[in-house]
Amino acid sequence: MKKWWVIIAGILSYVIAIGMYMSNRIMFMKKKEDAFIQNREIEAKRFSIKEFEALPKTELPIPSPEGYSLKCVLIEPHDTKKWIIICHGVTENKINSFKYADMFMKLGFNAVIYDHRRHGESGGKTSSYGHYEKFDLQAVIAEVKKRKGNDITLGIHGESMGAVTTLLYAGMLEDAADFYIADCPFSNFEEQIKHQMSQEVPVPSWAVFPIGRAFIKLRDGYWTSEVSPIDYVNNIQKPILFIHSEPDRFIPASMTQALYEKKRGPKQLYLAKKGAHAQSYNENPEEYKAQVKLFLETYVYDKEEGT
Numbered sequence: 001m002k003k004w005w006v007i008i009a010g011i012l013s014y015v016i017a018i019g020m021y022m023s024n025r026i027m028f029m030k031k032k033e034d035a036f037i038q039n040r041e042i043e044a045k046r047f048s049i050k051e052f053e054a055l056p057k058t059e060l061p062i063p064s065p066e067g068y069s070l071k072c073v074l075i076e077p078h079d080t081k082k083w084i085i086i087c088h089g090v091t092e093n094k095i096n097s098f099k100y101a102d103m104f105m106k107l108g109f110n111a112v113i114y115d116h117r118r119h120g121e122s123g124g125k126t127s128s129y130g131h132y133e134k135f136d137l138q139a140v141i142a143e144v145k146k147r148k149g150n151d152i153t154l155g156i157h158g159e160s161m162g163a164v165t166t167l168l169y170a171g172m173l174e175d176a177a178d179f180y181i182a183d184c185p186f187s188n189f190e191e192q193i194k195h196q197m198s199q200e201v202p203v204p205s206w207a208v209f210p211i212g213r214a215f216i217k218l219r220d221g222y223w224t225s226e227v228s229p230i231d232y233v234n235n236i237q238k239p240i241l242f243i244h245s246e247p248d249r250f251i252p253a254s255m256t257q258a259l260y261e262k263k264r265g266p267k268q269l270y271l272a273k274k275g276a277h278a279q280s281y282n283e284n285p286e287e288y289k290a291q292v293k294l295f296l297e298t299y300v301y302d303k304e305e306g307t
Helices: 002-027 034-043 049-054 094-105 133-148 161-173 189-200 209-220 253-262 285-299
Strands: 057-063 069-075 082-087 110-114 153-159 179-183 240-245 267-272
Touching: 002 209, 034 094, 057 133, 069 094, 069 133, 082 094, 082 133, 082 161, 094 110, 094 153, 094 285, 110 133, 133 153, 133 161, 153 161, 161 179, 179 285, 189 209, 240 253, 240 285, 253 267, 267 285
Parallel strands: 082 110, 082 153, 153 179, 179 240, 240 267
Antiparallel strands: 057 069, 069 110
């Protein structure tokens, strides 16, 4: 009998250890320090404190439906109805989003940058890779339209987790923007987790993953299978520009290709030849800008407007 108790205790210890490790790894992925992000962007000449402070803008806390505050900045250099909302990736913050906002401001848009839950100056305890973040994005969109009007031309640009958030918002909640740009999203969260496990953990995924996903459900309230843009991309009627770097080892470019192939209706694909994960813009800025401009001219701008 004692032998059986030892075996059961060993199994329970294994399950708890694996479940806590994997759920902690996902829910509380180590973030980059805000000062590091700002210094990195300044050194790369993608952000200037002086220029940022000179821009006409409104700092705005927006209540999340999940019970915390989202730190948003509305940047409004133009008298225009064209707006873009930028969604950053996991471990980043709104300063990383500024380079994309700047690109769009140079194209005549006003911009919104904000910190996702658990990042930067926003509240929230965990990262959910788009599950709860999509509701936050919905709240940001609602506030922008409330302030600027329902007749604005609105785009959403997302990078990595922000791209998944963008696709889940459009495919699961409401396809209420006029266009979307999804830069290096995963197509299915469970496949992405298994992909990462194969590179990090010397244990077969079947021996680890079912335990981890159950702990995430118990601790954070959702099944990882729910975070699956590939299952909802067909619901999106508005145009999508899909972007990925071919050398990306963190999220394979094949995931974006699958999303592009599954999407019906207006779409465009740009696969950069250079760049690690979320580096398509940084490594190929002129190509990136040209692809965005082509996408806007093809699917967004009125033909007579032209710009």
